[in-house]
Amino acid sequence: MKQYDHFGEYMFDLLFAPLKKGKRAVNQFFIFFKVIGRVFDGLKEDALRVRDETNIATASPTMLPVHGQDRNMPRLAGESVEGYRTRLAMKGIIAEKGGLKDGILYALAALGYEQSTIEPFAFQDPERWAEFIVFLKGSQQSGVNDLNVIDAEVCKVKEGSSKPAYGSEAGAVIEIGSELITGYSHYPRCNEIVCGVWPHIASIGHLLKSEVTAQGGDDAGEVEFPKVGTIAAS
Structure with missing residues (x-):
């Protein structure tokens, strides 16, 4: 055509x-x-x-606040344009899950904390059975970092009788590496001169980097002893 x-x-x-x-x-x-x-x-x-x-996914940045007025969702302080677009697009599923744990997690994901977790406060204090702790975490730094703003969004979708508390997940990664090296050692034979064999130093170097590693393992092998009459030099 x-x-x-x-x-x-x-x-x-x-x-x-x-x-x-x-x-x-x-x-x-x-x-x-x-x-x-x-x-x-x-x-x-x-x-x-x-x-x-008219489509949130393709609307210009100047048109997004108009979509926000229709949904009663103004742009939050520090929120990026794409973050605001994502939150507007998730309005339906957030409202559908209102009052549930999933609704809170969806609301946090719309704010840029998609890896957040929720834990009952009763795990820490049995008397605080009506409260829960939100551990904020995201794969990237979110522009919405005002806890009052985050709390206001959580309170819109949480269960009415519950009370939120907040924490931030922090930690370090410990990496343990292991390496197995096998090879043969060359020793000079009788009357043979080899440069660089202890105790004669053939080259001098400088230590630029050192590492401490933990290594463990099981190895099996045979120990070879010289036969009678064999001359072994080392």
């Missing part, structure tokens, strides 16, 4: 062959459709723009 870049070209191509004879520069039908086509081209661009602006 033939593709057209402008509406005027499409309209001119629909004419009968006798009406399209001659050079386009002097053809009155071509000139007419070229002028009228600009109007339709503008209408097409406006229609596509309206389609994009």
Whole structure:
């Protein structure tokens, strides 16, 4: 199927062959459709723009606050444009899970804390059975770092009789590496001079880096002893 870049070209191509004879520069039908086509081209661009602006995923940053007004979700302090877009898109699922643990986790994910966990406060203090602890964590740094703002969003979806508390997960990673090296040692034979053999130093170097590693393992093997009459030099 033939593709057209402008509406005027499409309209001119629909004419009968006798009406399209001659050079386009002097053809009155071509000139007419070229002028009228600009109007339709503008209408097409406006229609596509309206389609994009009515969709949260493709709306421009200036249009997002309008979507927020429809959902009663203003942009939060420190929230990025894409973060605000994500939170607006998750409005439906957050409202659907309201009052549940999943609803709180979805609300936190919309704020950039998608790896957060929730733990009952009763694990720490049995008397505080109606409270829960939210451990905030995200794969990247979130712009929404005001605890009052986060608490307000959590309170919108939490169970009415519960009370939130907050914590931050912190820790360090300990990496233990192991290495197994096997090889042969070369010892000089009798009357053979080899440079660089202890106690004669052949080269001098400087220690630039040292590592302390923990290594363990099980190895089996055979110990070879010299036979009677064999001369072993070392």
